[in-house]
Amino acid sequence: MANPSQTAQHACEQILIEDRRYNTEHNIWPSQVIVVDRLLARRFELLEAYEELHSKLDPHPRALWAFFDVLLGAAALWNPERIARARAGRTELVATNADIALKAAELAKLLRQREQLHNTSGFKSYTYYHVVDVIAAAARDNYLFRSHVQESLDALRSHFDLKYWPYLADVIEAIAHDAQDTAAEPSDPVTAAATAARRASLVDFFKAWFAGIEQNRMSRGGFLPPSIKLSDATLAALVNCALDLDPDVSVDGPYVKRLRQGLRQAQAAARAPSHDGGNGISD
Structure with missing residues (x-):
């Protein structure tokens, strides 16, 4: 008869194997397949984590599956490399809007100049006017x-x-004002969490992961229970393996403990509403 550790490992790995099979057969999410392969390759580092996950999530329908779905998604989409690209994209978006504002203002000025020439030069170019x-x-x-x-x-x-319609220059000028007055804002809570800090670090991944968990709680229509009390060591092991961190940059339980305490303190200082301390997974 299988012991609890073997049962937990089998249950967790079956979810991973099924996810890998589905993605491979449908030729989708290759980045998640890579994460699954990492977890399977480093399976012996996850025995205690799997046992804790299974004991606390398996009693809730589909909670274990939902947890791995969030983990795989975070590791595939919000790993440090992807977060760096998101930050670069934000910088590029700000610069692009500034460029649009400048060039649209210049174009509006040229359109007004052309209209004046049509009216005063004795020549027309038969271009769009309406x-x-x-x-x-x-x-x-x-x-x-x-x-x-x-x-x-x-x-x-x-x-x-x-006379009832805007002139072309007015339309282009509105585009210029629109680009000038806008700001680059994250399109979802996970993006916001991953890119909020001024300096990039592994903490960004944890923030994105925790935000993903928040979005998948039962209170939001997901399958994760209101409070997921996982140990710091379990979280550390999952991150080390999902991101395939080398020993010299891997994290441990004390690191995760300090990280979660820091997130709670930061959110308390900002008076952010939270049901579980705001760090995605309760202590």
Whole structure:
């Protein structure tokens, strides 16, 4: 008869093996397959972690599966390399919006200059002057626009003369203001958690992982119970293996303990609402 440790290992690894099989057969999520292979290769480092996970999550329907789903997703999408790319993307987005604001303002100025020349030079260039002309030209390859929108838009244009419509320069100037006034904000809580710190570190991964757990609690429609009390050593072992950390950069239980304490203190200082200390997994 299998002992509890063997039962737990088998249950956890069956979830991983099934996830790998499905992804491989459907040719999806190769990055998650890599994470599964890491966990399976370093299985003997995870025996105690699997036993704790199984004893605390297996009584809840699909909770064990949901936990590994979050772990694999975090390790595949929010590992240090991916987080670095996300930070670089944020910087590039800010620079791109600034560039759009500048160039759109320049284009609006040129459009106003061209309109003045049309009115004063005695020459015309027969370019677009009505915003509806631009919309129609931009959508000429859009079958749905031509089939369902264009006729009504043309009728609206015929009903209201030019004074009721914005000039092209006004439209471009609005784009300039829009790009200038915006800010690069994370599109979801996990991205926000992973990129909030000023300096990149392994803590960013933990934040993303914990945020993913928060998003998958039962209170949010997921399968994870309200309070998951896992030890610091279990969390450390899972991260070491999922990220395939070398011994010289691996983490241990005391490191995770300090990290979670730091996150709780930071959130308390910011007065952030939380049901379990805000670090994703309760002590």
